[in-house]
Amino acid sequence: MATMVQAVRLALHYGETHLGVTDIFGEDVGPPLGGVFTATQGLRTAWNSPLDERGIVGAAMGIAYAGGRPVCEIQFCDYGFNIIDLLKVAGNQRWAGAGEFDLPMVLMTPSGSGIRGSLYHSHSFESWASRLAGWKIVMPSTPLDAYGLMLSAIIDPNPVMVLLPKALLRVKGDNLIPGEPDDEGELKRRIDAPVGDRAHWQPNWPAVEKYIVPLGVGMLVREGTDATIISYGRTLPLCAQAADQVRESTGFSCDVIDLRSIFPYDWKMIAASVKKTGRVLIVNEDTEVTNFGEHILRRIVEEHFYDLLVRPRVLMGRHVPGIGLNPVYEQNTVPQLPGIKAALEALAKDAV
Amino acid sequence: MPKKNSMPVKDRAVKAGIATGEEVLPVERCLQIHRIMVLARALEERMIKMSKSGEGFFWIGGPGEEAFNTCLGFQVKKGEGPKFDYLHFHYRNSATMLAMGMEPIDAIRQMAMAWTDSFSRGRNFPSHFSRKAWNVVPVSSVIEVQFAMAPGTAIMQKRHGDGVTIVVGGDAGAAQGDFTSCLLWSSRPGNELPVIIITMNNGWGISTSHCSQHSCEHTIERGKAFGIPGEVVDGNDPVACWYAVERAFRYSRSTRRPFMLEAMVARLNGHSSSSGALRSDEPDCIAMFEDRLLAVDVLTQSKIDQIHSQAHAECDDAVAQVMREPRPGFGDIDKFTYSPSEVDAVYPGDYTGLP
Ligand SMILES: Cc1ncc(C[n+]2csc(CCOP(=O)(O)OP(=O)(O)O)c2C)c(N)n1
Numbered sequence: 094m095a096t097m098v099q100a101v102r103l104a105l106h107y108g109e110t111h112l113g114v115t116d117i118f119g120e121d122v123g124p125p126l127g128g129v130f131t132a133t134q135g136l137r138t139a140w141n142s143p144l145d146e147r148g149i150v151g152a153a154m155g156i157a158y159a160g161g162r163p164v165c166e167i168q169f170c171d172y173g174f175n176i177i178d179l180l181k182v183a184g185n186q187r188w189a190g191a192g193e194f195d196l197p198m199v200l201m202t203p204s205g206s207g208i209r210g211s212l213y214h215s216h217s218f219e220s221w222a223s224r225l226a227g228w229k230i231v232m233p234s235t236p237l238d239a240y241g242l243m244l245s246a247i248i249d250p251n252p253v254m255v256l257l258p259k260a261l262l263r264v265k266g267d268n269l270i271p272g273e274p275d276d277e278g279e280l281k282r283r284i285d286a287p288v289g290d291r292a293h294w295q296p297n298w299p300a301v302e303k304y305i306v307p308l309g310v311g312m313l314v315r316e317g318t319d320a321t322i323i324s325y326g327r328t329l330p331l332c333a334q335a336a337d338q339v340r341e342s343t344g345f346s347c348d349v350i351d352l353r354s355i356f357p358y359d360w361k362m363i364a365a366s367v368k369k370t371g372r373v374l375i376v377n378e379d380t381e382v383t384n385f386g387e388h389i390l391r392r393i394v395e396e397h398f399y400d401l402l403v404r405p406r407v408l409m410g411r412h413v414p415g416i417g418l419n420p421v422y423e424q425n426t427v428p429q430l431p432g433i434k435a436a437l438e439a440l441a442k443d444a445v
Numbered sequence: 446m447p448k449k450n451s452m453p454v455k456d457r458a459v460k461a462g463i464a465t466g467e468e469v470l471p472v473e474r475c476l477q478i479h480r481i482m483v484l485a486r487a488l489e490e491r492m493i494k495m496s497k498s499g500e501g502f503f504w505i506g507g508p509g510e511e512a513f514n515t516c517l518g519f520q521v522k523k524g525e526g527p528k529f530d531y532l533h534f535h536y537r538n539s540a541t542m543l544a545m546g547m548e549p550i551d552a553i554r555q556m557a558m559a560w561t562d563s564f565s566r567g568r569n570f571p572s573h574f575s576r577k578a579w580n581v582v583p584v585s586s587v588i589e590v591q592f593a594m595a596p597g598t599a600i601m602q603k604r605h606g607d608g609v610t611i612v613v614g615g616d617a618g619a620a621q622g623d624f625t626s627c628l629l630w631s632s633r634p635g636n637e638l639p640v641i642i643i644t645m646n647n648g649w650g651i652s653t654s655h656c657s658q659h660s661c662e663h664t665i666e667r668g669k670a671f672g673i674p675g676e677v678v679d680g681n682d683p684v685a686c687w688y689a690v691e692r693a694f695r696y697s698r699s700t701r702r703p704f705m706l707e708a709m710v711a712r713l714n715g716h717s718s719s720s721g722a723l724r725s726d727e728p729d730c731i732a733m734f735e736d737r738l739l740a741v742d743v744l745t746q747s748k749i750d751q752i753h754s755q756a757h758a759e760c761d762d763a764v765a766q767v768m769r770e771p772r773p774g775f776g777d778i779d780k781f782t783y784s785p786s787e788v789d790a791v792y793p794g795d796y797t798g799l800p
């Protein structure tokens with residue numbers, strides 16, 4: 094099975110061969126490296142940009158204005174804080190310009206912790222991103238979803254941000270991408286650039302097919318009756334694991350929702366599950382003050398207050414200036430499996 | 446003190462046209478430019494009035510920049526898509542838009558926040574133009590972000606025909622990193638871009654003088670570091686402006702490389718309505734041009750007066766009409782947020798409030 098980073102690469106290949114992608118660019122995105130996480134190796138339209146995040150976003154906007162279909166990369170979302178005003182402008186151009194100018198651009202960027210990245214390679218971005226009206230924001234937790242969401246991001250004629258959980262980029266999926274070879278060794282031989290001299294290397298792309306994960310549609314990855322867990326990105330598989338363990342030991346069963354789209358989020362799925370279970374745990378790793386999960390919590394409380402059996406919870410990253418390099422920092426700054434499990438057990442124990 | 450602009454006073458009165466040095470602008474062209482300059486001034490003055498009368502709120506615009514901006518507008522290769530020129534404007538480019546064919550009423554509709562405002566539906570400040578059919582991308586108030594975007598349109602233009610990208614900003618704004626980004630992205634070795642990088646140097650950023658913050662007198666001097674040629678032009682002299690703009694277009698269009706232009710201009714009504722929009726005593730490009738036109742008998746004073754009163758009447762009529770036009774309503778707030786999408790389950794059409 095493809096890893097998430099291979100899935101992104103396959104999606105971009107499909108994008109430039111079938112969906113009109115004209116430019117895939119950013120720092121170290123073109124040959125010889127093909128991206129610091131290898132997401133853009135071997136792509137026909139990939140090129141290296143200057144080390145200038147504002148220039149990258151501005152160029153993507155200009156290319157999109159002038160009829161191109163750009164996919165730009167911010168190498169780490171940690172370096173996207175100086176582009177916030179440009180992102181705001183990108184999100185408002187259609188609205189501000191009387192609906193005349195579409196901005197069909199995709200911005201992809203690795204987000205979150207999990208690679209021992211310390212202060213400047215561990216940030217989360219979705220809470221910031223969720224405040225950018227006019228954008229659509231997605232965050233996959235599996236390779237197949239990364240493929241399907243990237244295709245949607247490319248097809249959608251509005252600015253779409255694809256947040257890639259750093260910790261899951263090298264994790265293999267459970268499902269084949271349509272057209273992906275069954276043998277993962279074969280996939281690797283065909284699309285991963287060799288280490289060392291790549292001057293004459295060419296990828297041998299498998300004929301991957303169109304597969305869409307629509308924007309705004311979550312995925313129920315576990316079905317249960319007693320609680321609703323809402324997550325996405327790195328913490329999603331941890332939530333599924335925690336739900337499995339708690340169910341096994343106590344019989345307490347959960348809906349686990351992989352949101353997949355941060356905006357628009359799948360409110361229908363959330364509302365239906367909360368109505369059914371009455372217990373809610375929201376998990377993400379962004380810092381806890383003005384966190385996107387708080388918005389979801391606000392709507393649950395306002396619109397489903399009388400459906401709740403016990404107080405709802407949000408498990409988030411700590412409001413500290415950064416994630417330190419010594420593992421003691423990361424382990425205790427952002428949610429990990431034991432903490433998620435403990436939160437779930439506490440939710441289960443709350444008396445009605 | 447900021448640099449005051451000085452006019453080349455002694456024109457050689459050439460019957461066939463108006464001359465600055467060796468350059469002669471034909472009479473027909475001079476009259477065409479003069480008419481647009483006057484119309485632009487009348488439009489701005491009418492909009493300043495609107496900002497004081499309550500027919501609008503905030504005013505910002507281009508009195509003092511008419512000579513350069515008009516010459517720019519007449520030479521744009523106007524059209525839609527990468528085969529034509531792209532325009533990333535500053536908020537003082539009304540004369541450029543008029544020279545390109547905008548009706549004054551279009552600007553007044555935006556000033557009046559009318560629903561009929563084709564640029565922004567009553568959403569954006571005045572002179573924040575946007576017109577897809579002319580490749581005028583939406584003007585934002587965020588100083589200098591247009592300089593980050595300009596290389597993008599030029600990347601596409603380099604692949605299609607001979608269109609060039611024009612990006613315009615102020616002198617103070619050139620302090621932003623986006624200005625330097627534009628120089629760098631336009632001059633990548635082997636990937637040079639057809640961008641005309643224009644600074645309208647009025648010597649001020651709101652209340653801060655240019656010379657108190659910038660060690661170099663002209664922003665074009667920074668082009669040297671990137672191998673980008675450039676030219677400083679007297680922005681009060683339409684003859685000089687016409688040919689400087691023509692040279693810039695010719696260079697970028699044919700070589701597909703960047704060029705810098707810096708126009709030394711006046712700021713005749715202060716920064717904006719926030720500072721009162723009061724008339725300053727800086728040199729007035731229209732009055733100076735009229736002296737030259739009178740000196741060679743191209744225009745008479747009564748003809749000049751007639752041109753001015755016609756322009757004012759046109760703007761007055763436009764305001765009267767716009768006051769009768771519809772305003773945006775509550776139901777319009779969400780409109781134009783999203784373009785319809787076949788892959789969005791929540792917003793297949795436009796934005797409709799929270800999911
Ligand atoms: C990024 C940003 N910072 C500050 C402002 C507030 N502001 C508006 S205009 C202006 C001065 C701009 O001066 P200059 O670039 O010389 O243009 P001018 O107004 O003189 O034409 C400032 C500071 C802004 N709009 N955007």
Ligand SMILES: [Mg+2]
Pocket residue numbers: 615616617645646647648649650651
């Ligand atoms: Mg200025």
